[in-house]
Amino acid sequence: MNKREETFLLEPERYEFRAVPxxxxxxxxxxxxxxFGAGLAVFAVARDVSAMQETAPGPHGFHNxxxxxxxxxxxxxxxxxxxxxxxxxxxxGQNVRTSLAQTIADELGVAFASVRMVLGDTALTPFDxxxxxxxxxxxxxxxxxxxxxxxxxxLVAKAAKQWNVAAEKLxxxxxxxTDPATGKSLRYAELARxxxxxxxxxxxxxxxxxxQWTVAGKPVPKVDAREFVxxxxxxTTDLRPEGMLYAKILRPPSFGATLSSYDESAAKAMKxxxxxxxxxxxxxxxxxxxxxxxxxxxxRVRWKEVPQIxxxxxxxxxxxxxxxxxxxxxxxxxxxxxxxxxAAAHKLDASxxxxxxAHAPLEPRAAVAQxxxxxxxxxxxxxxPFAVRDDLADIFHVPEKNVRxxxxxxxxxxxxxxxxxxxxxxxxxxxxxGGRPVKLVWTREEEFTWAYFRPAGxxxxxxxxxxxxxxxxxxxxxxxxxxxxxxxxxxxANQVTEYHQVPLVxxxxxxxxxxxxxxxxxxxxxxxxxxHAAGMDALEFRLKNLSDPRMRAVLEAGAKAFGWPRQKxxxxxxxxxxxxxxxxxxxxxxAEIFVDRKKNSVTVKKLVEVFECxxxxxxxxxxxxxxxxxxxxxxxxxxxxxxxxxxxxSNAHFSSxxxxxxxxxxxxxxxxxxxxxxxxxxxxxxxxxAIAPAxxxxxxxxxxxxxxxxxxHPELHLLG
Amino acid sequence: MATSLxxxxxxxxxxxxxxxxxPLLYVLRDELGLTGTKYGCGEGMCxxxxxxxxxxxxxxxxxxxxxxxxxxxxxxxGLERDGALHPVQQAFLDAxxxxxxxxxxxxxxxxxxxxxxxxxxxxxxxxxxLQGNICRCGTHPRILEAVQRAAETMAGRSK
Numbered sequence: 005m006n007k008r009e010e011t012f013l014l015e016p017e018r019y020e021f022r023a024v025p026x027x028x029x030x031x032x033x034x035x036x037x038x039x040f041g042a043g044l045a046v047f048a049v050a051r052d053v054s055a056m057q058e059t060a061p062g063p064h065g066f067h068n069x070x071x072x073x074x075x076x077x078x079x080x081x082x083x084x085x086x087x088x089x090x091x092x093x094x095x096x097g098q099n100v101r102t103s104l105a106q107t108i109a110d111e112l113g114v115a116f117a118s119v120r121m122v123l124g125d126t127a128l129t130p131f132d133x134x135x136x137x138x139x140x141x142x143x144x145x146x147x148x149x150x151x152x153x154x155x156x157x158x159l160v161a162k163a164a165k166q167w168n169v170a171a172e173k174l175x176x177x178x179x180x181x182t183d184p185a186t187g188k189s190l191r192y193a194e195l196a197r198x199x200x201x202x203x204x205x206x207x208x209x210x211x212x213x214x215x216q217w218t219v220a221g222k223p224v225p226k227v228d229a230r231e232f233v234x235x236x237x238x239x240t241t242d243l244r245p246e247g248m249l250y251a252k253i254l255r256p257p258s259f260g261a262t263l264s265s266y267d268e269s270a271a272k273a274m275k276x277x278x279x280x281x282x283x284x285x286x287x288x289x290x291x292x293x294x295x296x297x298x299x300x301x302x303x304r305v306r307w308k309e310v311p312q313i314x315x316x317x318x319x320x321x322x323x324x325x326x327x328x329x330x331x332x333x334x335x336x337x338x339x340x341x342x343x344x345x346x347a348a349a350h351k352l353d354a355s356x357x358x359x360x361x362a363h364a365p366l367e368p369r370a371a372v373a374q375x376x377x378x379x380x381x382x383x384x385x386x387x388x389p390f391a392v393r394d395d396l397a398d399i400f401h402v403p404e405k406n407v408r409x410x411x412x413x414x415x416x417x418x419x420x421x422x423x424x425x426x427x428x429x430x431x432x433x434x435x436x437x438g439g440r441p442v443k444l445v446w447t448r449e450e451e452f453t454w455a456y457f458r459p460a461g462x463x464x465x466x467x468x469x470x471x472x473x474x475x476x477x478x479x480x481x482x483x484x485x486x487x488x489x490x491x492x493x494x495x496x497a498n499q500v501t502e503y504h505q506v507p508l509v510x511x512x513x514x515x516x517x518x519x520x521x522x523x524x525x526x527x528x529x530x531x532x533x534x535x536h537a538a539g540m541d542a543l544e545f546r547l548k549n550l551s552d553p554r555m556r557a558v559l560e561a562g563a564k565a566f567g568w569p570r571q572k573x574x575x576x577x578x579x580x581x582x583x584x585x586x587x588x589x590x591x592x593x594x595a596e597i598f599v600d601r602k603k604n605s606v607t608v609k610k611l612v613e614v615f616e617c618x619x620x621x622x623x624x625x626x627x628x629x630x631x632x633x634x635x636x637x638x639x640x641x642x643x644x645x646x647x648x649x650x651x652x653x654s655n656a657h658f659s660s661x662x663x664x665x666x667x668x669x670x671x672x673x674x675x676x677x678x679x680x681x682x683x684x685x686x687x688x689x690x691x692x693x694a695i696a697p698a699x700x701x702x703x704x705x706x707x708x709x710x711x712x713x714x715x716x717h718p719e720l721h722l723l724g
Numbered sequence: 725m726a727t728s729l730x731x732x733x734x735x736x737x738x739x740x741x742x743x744x745x746x747p748l749l750y751v752l753r754d755e756l757g758l759t760g761t762k763y764g765c766g767e768g769m770c771x772x773x774x775x776x777x778x779x780x781x782x783x784x785x786x787x788x789x790x791x792x793x794x795x796x797x798x799x800x801x802g803l804e805r806d807g808a809l810h811p812v813q814q815a816f817l818d819a820x821x822x823x824x825x826x827x828x829x830x831x832x833x834x835x836x837x838x839x840x841x842x843x844x845x846x847x848x849x850x851x852x853x854l855q856g857n858i859c860r861c862g863t864h865p866r867i868l869e870a871v872q873r874a875a876e877t878m879a880g881r882s883k
Contacts, residue, residue: 097824235760235800242759415826635862
């Protein structure tokens, strides 16, 4: 079976995948009857998506399509020699528009400049489950290679037939097939016809090994970079189709609040305003944002609020409300932790906590929706265009084929743009706008409040080591944060790891790296404490307990670059290390910090990170992404946390929710290990996950104070 | 109430009818279609909406349109000259100083403003001038490098 066709299990902390869409509309009954006839009721249900397949039909209720097998669905060669690749992925700043084009150019044998990619359009591109889980490079890159290789071989076969020579004698490259014996050549564009598009790639894998790549494996600048430095690129928020109207939504004062009274008489009198009330959903559409806001301001409404958990009690709530494990995979055990602890020379227990954090993509959630003759088109910055299409089709009771979702290259997402919210809201309002397109752009406050968060969590860890520093026991309980990166890469015979589900408090879900950051923070901090308990060097202790050569390689390369073990050159200096592997890639992070007790300040001076994700497709794009993850990781490590009280977010602004800025950025060195012998893995997530423990461990090195909470807020621990 | 207001943007004159307290950002984007200037927070905290007003970087989400009347306004769309990018734009392109690039317009406008006022900024001065601009993708080192490169190019040209 092709690797791409294997089922992959969806991590439990992707809570948003299982949730009922945020909006359920009653709509008008006559719309409903038109489609289904009388007497039939349809209710949206939470989908069981715990096991997702990218190709075969999925479990009941989850829409999965068979991926097209024909070359023509993935690749088109135009008469002018332009090659177009098609993929259902979204470009969200991770640079796949470039890396996928590199892949096609490389395998097909054409100039990079002649390839363009059509991405994330449910009408034009093959089905795709979504741009998440670092899967584009791991699954779509080989798929496009396979298709391009098959197309290339068919073109060669056609030329061979035409010239009546053996195909093996011919050379494909530079957009043409050449016969070296005669010097004759035929351009792909001359050879390519529909008959090639209808063919299917052979089952065996004929793709080039990374050692033979010519276009891939090299640094290539972002394809349409000029559009971005001139302001020419149109993000969803920038779209202005003819006749477009602007929408605003009336948000409840707190989570779970419902409308108890509604009076629109004053607002209704306003010119050019369309008001929509559908259950607890209220929105306005007008020729300007200001007019839509004014209409909402003129409504007289009352809300009924419900009690909510606040941030001060969240960690005790998570521990108290843990549910028995629902799935066998939530708990993994081997040996006897009790025996392992009994045999240990040193034992350590600790509890770690991780706060909710927000993705805060700079382009907030937005959508433009238009209904034309019962058909719906939605432009939206989403990581899951096909899932959004399915939600729209379900909720508005229209056949899927009448819904088209188009993803303009988007102003980032980081796992935060998986849900259909803005699209559903814009489409509901557009339904009342008489066929005119309607644009909805969430405000920053809405983005911080009504999106979903990386879940908070509590992690309890017990560890035991023998006198020689070998781990004898490991017990790891994660409450709510999630399962990614929960398994220890260190060799230990006696261990239990368990993820404990807790009912959601705040709307939660995927975030770059998922729970791998939380689990690595707890594990790598605890490993540091154990090393100290044994009186061993933190790196030496890790290597002693590691057998995975790829993990050892990133640690050793990092130690060399950082100069570990380093001698302190002055008061306040601290060094720390952390490492891990996840989603097929490996990371080791080394941190140097400086603690100034007089100024009560803690500065991250330097970060060295080694990353290895198999064969590198685009070293320039990868470096950008790895450094980006390191800097983004500083926020969650040091100061980001969502505060909430009585169902309200208390810091829903950039003035109160601090994100990394220029002054926070230390000296950074990113070292990329290129393993041409290992298939390429995705790289969007793993480089974030060892930042926090490396810094926390460096703080301990400088102060002997152990930090166990994310964000670390290290300066708060200098007092007293 | 809507008032007729005369604006000068990228060397062109515009007359718009808008309530005078409307933020300049909305007039640029929604009325004039100059969407290179981005909405990021509406509170002057992220810098995505940065434009030049009389040569100085300002957050257009915080400037009432009436306060921009009769002052030369430059947006990202106005930096190119006869098809040639401004040195700051070119430096961003050369350094690959973007990922999702949603912050890029604001970063470039802040960089242009800095280099007009201070053609030879120190590394600390560049950091200081960009401190109000958020990049969520973490492209900061390349952005600093781009502004530094642009300073060198511009210094070379004025020799």
